[in-house]
């Protein structure tokens with residue numbers, strides 16, 4: 001029997017029970033849930049990382065939806081527990097969802113939300129900060145001052161790297177990687193080389209236009225190149241920032257061999273996920289190459305660091321704070337709450353439970369053709385009614401980059417969710433907008 005977990009309750013008589021496994025910034029997300037008749041329970045347990053047992057205890061016997069955190073293990077056990085409690089809605093308060101087993105969620109017909117877009121610039125700004133801090137040895141110099149060691153200007157004191165005219169390399173030029181690339185190109189007039197599975201045409205156009213602008217002002221233009229392999233980026237770039245998703249293809253993308261291909265004085269920044277770098281190999285590389293520097297926001301075994309990393313002067317290390325600006329964190333909370341809310345309302349409003357039950361069977365047994373038809377018909381009806389009825393907004397937000405309507409405090413947000421990662425797998429209706 002799991003130990004009870006301490007909670008704070010808002011709107012105790014609310015019809016739908018929504019749990020947040022952590023207090024989240026701002027109150028807008030709470031108000032949005034309350035306005036739609038939710039009883040909101042916020043876990044106030046002092047423990048930073050909740051165990052699966054803690055979350056099972058929070059879910060209890062009746063729970064309509066959960067807002068969870070990237071530190072939690074959302075797999076088969078939790079989705080089964082949520083489904084048993086009648087819940088079909090979960091949202092991570094994060095864009096990355098490598099802590100979520102989406103196949104398990106699909107099996108139980110649970111919608112999985114994430115919070116893209118609203119954290120793009122904030123995260124890119126931290127990657128830029130780490131790049132600068134590493135290039136200009138800010139942390140070492142700060143420690144030196146505080147230790148009372150400064151006794152006068154010296155030509156060799158904390159000499160670092162000039163970024164202007166150097167090459168910035170981006171691995172994973174999606175939303176955050178592209179925003180970071182633009183900051184480094186525009187801010188420091190760096191050339192760009194990037195590697196991604198997809199071409200980033202908008203980014204390429206931006207660098208081209210900026211290069212033309214510089215040229216028209218009589219300045220050295222900047223250039224871009226899309227690399228055909230990651231190694232090409234590692235070989236050519238002076239500053240390399242990692243922004244891919246974490247999956248099987250990116251686990252230990254940076255390892256002993258790839259580190260060896262980088263320039264001896266290169267700077268490596270990681271604001272994606274810790275396991276993208278083999279941290280043991282990184283520590284060894286930092287020891288062997290004192291002019292090689294890293295800026296790390298994420299770690300392989302968070303909250304721990306691999307032995308030796310904390311002692312390395314050529315590493316700038318911060319505790320997974322890349323999305324930590326007030327605006328972004330409140331936005332993430334709002335988006336996560338809306339992800340859960342719309343599914344809860346859809347279920348309740350259209351007595352959707354039956355459909356989801358059928359749907360669950362569909363996932364288990366794809367040959368159950370009549371269930372598929374019933375599900376599709378019900379969803380089609382639901383989709384139409386949703387536009388006319390109580391929900392007013394759009395069933396599922398189609399474009400995760402268009403987040404402004406959810407964040408403008410002066411107008412009510414659309415009563416819909418911006419991002420359900422398994423919407424397609426669950427056959428959920430998607431807005432055309």
Ligand SMILES: NC(=O)c1ccc[n+]([C@@H]2O[C@H](COP(=O)([O-])OP(=O)(O)OC[C@H]3O[C@@H](n4cnc5c(N)ncnc54)[C@H](O)[C@@H]3O)[C@@H](O)[C@H]2O)c1
Pocket residue numbers: 095096097116117119123171172173174175176177195196197198243244245246249250271272273297298320321322323
């Ligand atoms: N440190 C933090 O606090 C923080 C904050 C936000 C996001 N993140 C991490 O950043 C990641 C990226 O977020 P985003 O919003 O930019 O996502 P995104 O989906 O827009 O971008 C990810 C990019 O990675 C690319 N990619 C996937 N596999 C690749 C591979 N093998 N090689 C090269 N590129 C590959 C994709 O094509 C995509 O363009 C998230 O998944 C999350 O893990 C961390």
Ligand SMILES: O=C(O)[C@H](O)CO
Pocket residue numbers: 070093094095096097119322323
């Ligand atoms: O994936 C994410 O969103 C981050 O790691 C936290 O903002």
